[in-house]
Amino acid sequence: MRLELSSLLKVIGDWISSLGLPVWLVDLIEMCGAAAMVMGMAFLIILFLVWWERKLSGHFQQRLGPMRTGWHGWLQTIADGIKLFQKEDIIPKTVDRKVFYWAPVICFASSFAAFACLPWGKNLWPTDLNIGILYIFAITTFVVISLLMAGWSSNNKYALLGGMRSAAQIVSYEVPLTLSVLGVIVATQSLSMVAIVGAQEKVYNWFIFRQPLGFLIYLIAATAETNRAPFDIPEAEQELVAGFNIEYSGMKFAMFFMAEFLNLFLVSAVAVTLFLGGWHGPFLPSWLWFLLKAFFIVFVIIWFKWTYPRLRVDQLMEFCWKFLLPLAFLNLIVAGFLFR
Amino acid sequence: MAYDLPVLSGIKNLLIGLWVTLRHLFSHAVTLQYPTERWPMPERSRGVVVLLSNKETGDLNCTACMLCAKACPCAAIMIERHRGDDKKWKIDSFSVDNSICCYCGLCEEACNFDAIKLTPKYEFSTYDKPSLTYDMHRLQELGRDVAYTPRVRKTPAAATPAMTATTEAGGASTPMAPRTATETPTNSSEKGGSA
């Protein structure tokens, strides 16, 4: 009854295998199909998120946000995309060309690769790695490398400062992030995302109720991971004039821009899977539950951005190492006792 | 820690901040979508300078007395005139360079004959600077539809030609606002008008 997409996919899968193609070809097609679907889903989400953030920030500040392109400006992101696409992609002369060229690619690819093992709905996931959560955190640290590459290769003082700062920030917030997630893994005894979601059938055993401190630490560390508001030091416009992506323009800048929003959605999707019971929910189809919860977390993170001032670099580090980390350890110890 | 803060009051204030922004999320937007919705300009707002003309006869009120040109701080008003046969000044050309004009309204206050006025019009941007210098006809066209109440005159103004520099500073300039009774004894034109 609940319009599950997974049954539809099973029908397509059976039809392909019934074509009598060799086994390896069938797997290949299925994998490419899954990848294509996730790619399409990711781009749709980016389009929606960019528009949504501009409308939300508008209404937070008592203005309307984009209104001119289509009804309430829903074509705005497409217009931005076209503009960035046809803009001249300037590569400054004094720039280390290869590193400069590959930095945005790595940034976008690493945050997109983590979409592979997100459980979008009931048996609706590209792959179910048994080391799901570890894979996601491992892949997303590539972003740090790309920021350093961008900062260093742009041969520009401000970009260098911005790159260094963002690398230091993401590396140091990686630690409380993983520790807060360990609390959940201790309870579910498994790294696989599907198993984690499986352990949260009923609402009362969602991990947000069993691990509230873990959820809070995760949320704070996640906003820091995506370089967004109170922690958006790398492109602190006032001090460093756009930080590491000063020299980028055209599609390269678009790649960084998209990577940021992909990261934002990824972080909230992982939060939903770990703490808000993934795709479990009463009436609506499972994938819709997953998207609604993810967009709620995205709303909270956007909400932070438009309310809080920015922390200074050393305060940000001290907050992480001297405040968030001990809290994460405490949370892990409590989780250890709780789920013996 | 650079700032040792009681954590609880910190969290409380963070939440208060969130509540303020959320409250504004649902309040009505105050912005105006410009080309479609326009701001009703107050009638005193000082926009482009125009020359007013008599409703019936249609010719300019201006008697080429050069008071506005003297009063202008940026010398944006250029007037050429010649002495007509009946000893009165006739105006040849009157141009205002809108790229120099600073829209201060001193010319309007200096004019004794309601000839020049700043109207609430503001959309006159162009691509090239020379076209910002408006000549007499353009100023007159702009001023056609501008409503103004001519000043009450005690005796018909016998505007003697040699106008000494009398910048009439004082008294409300725009006709609509209540004029105060500032009797400014000027030797030339008789002007009064009490509120």
Add this chain to the structure above:
Amino acid sequence: MADSGTIIRLLVEKFPSQVEAIELNPKQTAVQIDPRIVVAFFEFIKTHPDLKMAYLSSISGVDMTTNIDIVYFLSSIEYKHKLTVRTKVNRKGGKIDTISTVIKGANWFEREIWELFGVEFLGHPNLTQFLLPDDWDEGPPMLRDWTGRNFVKMPEIGG
């Protein structure tokens, strides 16, 4: 709040020959001092217990066609009284001691007067150009007889 009489009496006692009171249109406590004693004078009014004029509002240069006047405006925060101090410096190549050693705030005011009037401030820590464009070579512009290359005086709109 010492009234102007006591202030001037105190000053004239301390510097008998070099300080005399002057009358200006709106009544105010103003003194004319000899440029040579500038530093000592300001040291005195800043530290004297009854005066304590430590707050320098501003220094303005005035081109009086015969010479250049430098006018200091001082007030005291504790006693809330004010003082205007005038000195004369000759017009071309005038020299006067800097008071930025006594009151640090005078630094930029003097630098501006050096740049716009051409008055030399001896011992000024950093007498370099700062308001006018870098390639300014038309001399101090605020002098009344100054005419630059493309300086157009506003036309007198006659009859």
Add this chain to the structure above:
Amino acid sequence: MREPAAGYSEEFEVNMGPQHPSTHGVLRLLLRMDGEIIKNAEPHVGYLHRAIEKICENRTYPQCIPLLDRFEYVTSMSTEEVFCLAAERIAAIEVPERAEYLRIIMLELDRIASHLIFLGTFSLDLGAITPFLYCIRERETIMDLFEMTCGQRLTYNYIRVGGVSQDIPEQFLPLARKFVDTFQHRVDDYEALLTENPIFLARTKNVGIVNKQVCLDYGASGPVLRAAGVEWDLRRDDPYSIYDRFKFEIPTGTVGDVWDRYMVRVRELRQSNEIVRQALDQLPTGDIKAKMKPLFKPPVGEVYARIENSRGEMGCHIISDGSTKPYRLKLRGGSFCHTQLIPEVAPGIMIADLVAMFASLDVILPEVDR
């Protein structure tokens, strides 16, 4: 502040400005930095020098006023006031009651508008974008009040020597009263977003301290001086106009750090709001300009008038030689001295603090360059 490692670390120079988003107007700060810590900061000004004083020597008194609006365009009402005050003292003109009250209303509204600009850009520099929009929303109401009376939103040209140019229209009073009543809650909103916010406190407490001694040395005035704990407000200590008829306190800080300067200005917002309310209550009827000849020709004289505008002491030194044009006009703005003290305070702090400290000085560059 942690000292950087003793090992050799090569310092590098960074240009903050002149096209930097956080320098208000056009200021270039040449920073020699060792990593994040600033070794010394050297302000380069002069990008906005328009020689207002030279031009005014060739303009009659009424013609000077539109020029003075552009001297400090955020509170141009206070520049007009100080110029007219000086001219009236030379010519010994008595300004009628209603004109004085109108001037006070306009001045205090102008101070509120200027402090709102400060609040907006200050929080913008610290990263909080939303308060800027809320402050500008309030400022729009004030701009409408000004446009309704004098026709312009920024360069008002409203105050004349001897009074004001035009009387207020009918719809001014109801709108002004509505603004005065609702403004308190709006300030509560700003405070809720910023004042107790732990991130804001972390960025502003004990940061960029301009203590009392530095203030007095460099002639700092206004909120910067009051934040350092000195209770000095020209409206009370060097009274002009009719400020003695209004009840208002002078908020002062303690340490003189960024938070104190912010807090002094927020409290001043509330005080000015009270002054406008009292002035609206006591607004008498009567003439709006003194009786005088149309061509203003003051006697020979010299005066230095000064008023308390939102940035500190705004001074105007006029020397008149009896002609219709001022012989010499010298303008003194608060920002001139506040920019001067940056090299004294900047060494040793981080670049993010320098931005916060500079924003809290509320410096406006046209006032520095004239």
